[in-house]
Amino acid sequence: MSDVDVTAHPSVRILVVDDLVSQHVVLRTVLEEPGQDVVCVSSGREALKEVLAQDFAVILLDVNMPDMDGFETASLLRSYRRTATTPIIFVTAHVDDAEMARGYSLGAVDYISSPVVPEILRAKVRVFVQLYRMNLELISRAAEREELARAEALRASADQARQRADFLSQVSHLLTRSLDVDTTSARIVDSAVPTLADVACVLLMLENESVPRTLFSTRPGAWHGVDAEREPPYAPPVPLKQFFDHAQQSLDRGEAVAVVGSTAEMFGSASAEPQRTASVSRKGRVAFYPLLNTVQHKAVLALGYEGEESRTDLTAVTTEFVSRASIGLENALLFSALREEDRRKDEFLAMLAHELRNPLAPISNAVSVMKAADPGDGQLLKWSYDVIGTQIDHMVHIVDDLLDVSRIARGTVSLRREPVPLSLVVERAIETSVPHFGRRSQTFVLNAQTDDVIVDGDVVRLTQVVSNLLNNASKFTPVGGNIALSTDFSDDHAVITITDDGEGIDAKWLGRVFELFAQGDSSLDRAQGGLGIGLTLARHLVESHGGTITCSSEGRGKGAKFTVRLPARTEPKPFPRAQDAAPLGGVRGLRVLVVDDSTASAESVALFLEIHGCEVSCAHDGPTALILARSFRPHVAILDIGLPGMTGYEVAKRMREDTDMRSCLLIALSGYGQDVDRQNSKAAGMDYHLIKPTDLDALTQLIAKNAAERGLDLENARE
Structure with a gap:
């Protein structure tokens, strides 16, 4: 066996396990050579700790040791992966055949009697040390060959990776x-x-x-077998x-x-x-x-x-x-x-400007006519009033739709759910839409067979859905066209179907008719107008009630059909409908305080109420309103919210704190109409919250209704 260069590897360790310290000295003296470290321990437990921390070329193990003998220690050493094949030489003063057989069965490579002969022990240990070093050498050379092969593979892989990286980089650049x-x-x-x-x-x-x-x-x-007879370019x-x-x-x-x-x-x-x-x-x-x-x-x-x-x-x-x-x-x-969204937004803004200018033009014209007309020409003045009123209603409808879209987008739409007869929803929607049919000489047919169907929902919002669909059908149906509404009950759902024989919808637009601002025709001669948000509102309101809305059309010029399905049930008895309100008395003699920083707004409301017999006083800021209220002692106070000096909320709170004005009817009349504004009004003590511009006839009826409920003698209201 050739010698191995001891400098080629770090020192080789030899483990000596013996409970006698004197044996440590003897064995260390015999075995210590250049490149060999002798580690001595006194028990099997210490030996187990050492082999867990470092590798050994050979282990010399005493057989007779207290607490844990050599055989038990050898058995444990063989159970460790690190020392499973490490050579073990037993050293004992008493050699017995049975013990030798047991030792060899535990994986011992030799048995040496004590006291040891130094030359024999040194020679035997040297053999295992050299084998250990040769094994390290083989492992090292195998690692070098493996490293070389890995380096070559890495170089080839790097070339391929570089080519693929260049390819992917070029792809990313192109895309x-x-x-x-x-x-x-x-x-x-x-x-x-x-x-x-x-x-x-x-x-x-x-x-x-x-x-x-x-x-x-x-x-x-690639397909030369298919197109072999053809000249390029191939099909x-x-x-x-x-x-x-x-x-x-x-x-x-x-x-x-x-x-x-x-x-x-x-x-x-x-x-x-x-x-x-x-x-x-x-x-x-x-x-x-x-x-x-x-x-x-x-x-x-x-x-x-x-x-x-x-x-x-x-x-x-x-x-x-x-x-x-x-x-x-x-x-x-x-x-x-x-x-596409940007294009639709631009179209929407252009259409919004168009829709707002449309009512402004006749309003401006009507004002010019009123200025030029003879003050005594009542018929001409009435015509002007009708034009202005109609166009203002149109503008209010546009603003309300925009506010509804904003609320839906923010998820702040609140529904007042209650059991509602489907027939009531349909009746109210038809009542709202009949004027549209009349103006365009359109025939409307109702086929309702669902008097006993009840929907749990918001009657106002459901009416808005059906009226939006009816108005949409009227808008896109030519003069003299036909519109039909039918109701049914199927699979625990109320079904509302609205059909028309109007313009119809292209197949490419069917999937987008409910999208915000989507309009199939944005040409300049588009007479129907509209902002393209009515169907969006309808879809969101139907879905918020747990229902679905669908649209179908056979194409342009073939009409359209909209179907609404809402969860519903049937009642065995007719659902009690709300009776029409009893005729209200007037408001003559009521003291009304109108507070608004807009002089024109305050004066116009005051003038309307004075025409109906109210005694009206106006204020244009919060502090003045409180001073006037203490002396005027109003039955009704109509308060704007955004006031100088003090908000309408603060005015309402101060009035509620005054014992003489706690019974005063407080009505907020403001341009702020979000849910949080209504909540703030209620918290401040307001009885109602109305949005500008409001229907002054409805305002007067509201005041009269509350006056009647409070038992005021309207003809002798002044105290």
Whole structure:
């Protein structure tokens, strides 16, 4: 056995386990040589601790030790992975055949009697030390060879990785240079061929497009068996039915789907006859990767491989390519959606300006007519009043719709739910919409068979839904057209169906009619007008009641049908309807305090109430209102919220604190109409919260109703 260079490795350790310290000195003297460290311990427990901390070339173990003898220690040493094969030499003063047999059974390599012969012990230990060093040398050389092979593999892998990184970097650069959907799809398939596949196709299915888009790229000569007789350029491929089936399977699974077979048989070719295509049976594979899978957008990338060669080495780069293609296509679609939203927003703002100017023009004209007219021409003045009133109602409706959209967007719409007869909702909606039908000479037909159907909901909001649908039908139905409303009860749902024979809806717009600001026709001669938010409001209000609303149309000029389904039940007895309010008395003689920092607003309300016999006093700030209230002692106070010096809330609180004015009817009349404003009014002691501009006839009826409930003698109200 050749010697091993002891300087090539660190010192070799030898473990001596003996309970006699004198033996430690003897064995250390015998065994210590250059490159050999002798570690001595006095018990088996200490030996176990040492072998857990460091490796040993050989272990000298005394047989007879107190507490834990050598055999037990050897058994434990063999149970450790680190010392399972470490040579163990037993050292004992009494050699017995039975003990020797037991020692060898525990994995001992030798048995030495004590006192030891130094030369014999040294020679035996040296053999195991050299074997240990040779083993270390072999391990070291194997590690070097492995490191060399790893370095070579890493160099080759680095070259491939660099090429793939360059490819992926180029792909990312190409996909970020354009945010057009078709351009991005074309760059995806062009990048994939020929690096990743022989044939690539992006299948794009958009919510508003009935026909899917397909963009192809093929390696030159990929289908030479099909188009061998044709001169370039070759005819573009046409996906076959199985192509779409496998693409849908990939979307359903949400993972890649691989299909074995010829790419020509999968994709098809416009120039190939069916029999010729079928005759091309070259082996290959087509893999389908889902790129996008949302309700609005679905996209699949198909990569086709001709021949039998495997491309498993490109699996990782293909996966990364698919990921980047997915991101690029999603960004392009998001940009397209944002651009569309921006276009619709601009159209909406233009339409809003148009809709607001429409009522302002006749109001301005009516004012000019009133200025130029003879003061005694009552008929002309009445005409002007009617024009102004009608146009103001139109503007109020526009503002209310905008506020409703804002509340819905913020999720702050509150519903006052109660059992409501479906017939009551329909009656109120028809009453609201009948004037629209009359102005356009339209025929309206009602077919209601649901007198016993009850809906748990907000009667005002449900009426708004049905009236919006009726008004929408009237708007898009020509003069002399027909509109019908029918009700039914099915599967615990009330069903309201509104049909018309008007303009109808294009198929591409059916999925978007309920979107905010969506309008199918934004041309300048669009006579119907509107902001495109009525159907959005209807959808949100129906859904907030747990129902659904759908739209269908056979196309332009073929009318439209809207169907509302609401959870409902039937009552065995007719549901008691709210009776019409008893005729109210007047408000003559009531003292009314009007507080508003807008002089024109305060004076106009005061003038209207004075015409009806009220005694009215006005204030234009909070402190003045309180001073006037103490002397005037009003029966009713109409308070604006935004007042100088003191808010309307503070005025109301001070009036409620005054014992002489606690019974005063407090009405907030303000442009602030959010739910929090109504809550603040209630907390301040207000009885009602009305929004500007309000119907002054309704305000007068409200005052009269409360006066009657409080038992005021209206004709002799002054105290």
